[in-house]
Amino acid sequence: xxxxxxxxxxxxxxxxxxxxxxxxxxxxxxxxxxxxxxxxxxxxxxxxxxxxxxxxxxxxxxxxxxxxxxxxxxxxxxxxxxxxxxxxxxxxxxxxxxxxxxxxxxxxxxxxxxxxxxxxxxxxxxxxxxxxxxxxxxxxxxxxxx
Amino acid sequence: xxxxxxxxxxxxxxxxxxxxxxxxxxxxxxxxxxxxxxxxxxxxxxxxxxxxxxxxxxxxxxxxxxxxxxxxxxxxxxxxxxxxxxxxxxxxxxxxxxxxxxxxxxxxxxxxxxxxxxxxxxxxxxxxxxxxxxxxxxxxxxxxxx
DNA sequence: ATCCTTAATGAGAATCATTTGCAACCAGCT
DNA sequence: AGCTGGTTGCAAATGATTCTCATTAAGGAT
Numbered sequence: 606x607x608x609x610x611x612x613x614x615x616x617x618x619x620x621x622x623x624x625x626x627x628x629x630x631x632x633x634x635x636x637x638x639x640x641x642x643x644x645x646x647x648x649x650x651x652x653x654x655x656x657x658x659x660x661x662x663x664x665x666x667x668x669x670x671x672x673x674x675x676x677x678x679x680x681x682x683x684x685x686x687x688x689x690x691x692x693x694x695x696x697x698x699x700x701x702x703x704x705x706x707x708x709x710x711x712x713x714x715x716x717x718x719x720x721x722x723x724x725x726x727x728x729x730x731x732x733x734x735x736x737x738x739x740x741x742x743x744x745x746x747x748x749x750x751x
Numbered sequence: 752x753x754x755x756x757x758x759x760x761x762x763x764x765x766x767x768x769x770x771x772x773x774x775x776x777x778x779x780x781x782x783x784x785x786x787x788x789x790x791x792x793x794x795x796x797x798x799x800x801x802x803x804x805x806x807x808x809x810x811x812x813x814x815x816x817x818x819x820x821x822x823x824x825x826x827x828x829x830x831x832x833x834x835x836x837x838x839x840x841x842x843x844x845x846x847x848x849x850x851x852x853x854x855x856x857x858x859x860x861x862x863x864x865x866x867x868x869x870x871x872x873x874x875x876x877x878x879x880x881x882x883x884x885x886x887x888x889x890x891x892x893x894x895x896x897x
Numbered sequence: 898a899t900c901c902t903t904a905a906t907g908a909g910a911a912t913c914a915t916t917t918g919c920a921a922c923c924a925g926c927t
Numbered sequence: 928a929g930c931t932g933g934t935t936g937c938a939a940a941t942g943a944t945t946c947t948c949a950t951t952a953a954g955g956a957t
Binding site for chain 1: 913915
């Protein structure tokens, strides 16, 4: 059984929630999508399996709480998630022009953030770093059209 | 004339937009609120001045583009902004329990981010760092109630 | 100062992601 | 197998944000 399955099972048990068919399907779908996804895309990937969009929305907070997925960003009016188990934390670089998202690792920044957390006795659950601007391709295009 | 006013004026001129009564009022209101605000709060602070909520929504992107405000975070389904002219960039620490927001400066992290940007030829326009978890007060309460 | 052109506004309707109410269902325990 | 309370699918509701459109008002030209 994959790691994320046992983790979800344990999480639900601890909270007194039930491991249902829909929840299992949603979790698996989230780990089969190897790109950012929103509620609708996740639901689409379950087409034909009779899982309602409402249940997808109801399950997303559980996956977040369980530390299985994280909110990658909000764009075009929707929340976009990504699964994180086994994935290193990373920074999101979002091009404001072409909307593409790039990722880099976050390792160098973490120790400094942890020092700041300790100083104010803050218990970190989640770090979100996103940087918006122009990717190299769009910079070139912007200069050409001047 | 305060700095933010001339900056907004110049920005609008450059883009061929008009400096209207509503826009002036909205800008001033944004700089009078010394806390995070969402569209509705900003609109409330203009009560009686006959500025419509739609215009507040229409002006927010202009203030963002002009670099006068920034999106501080999204919480409880709303976008929260803060004015930034003259304010140092900072990290947001958000307590998931009491929803309070704390701020620390960002100075130590910036140089490292800039190195990463240079490596991928990314032009940074905006850096957003928010960290969620538990503030020290809520940690204590959480432990007590176990 | 008045005209003119066109962007901008206020008010309300429309949109659309996300939530919720509810009756039927089923996971997990006895 | 029977209970029981959490869970679901569906449809309707919600609520932040956007859009429509008739009217108004910047700001350049006269």
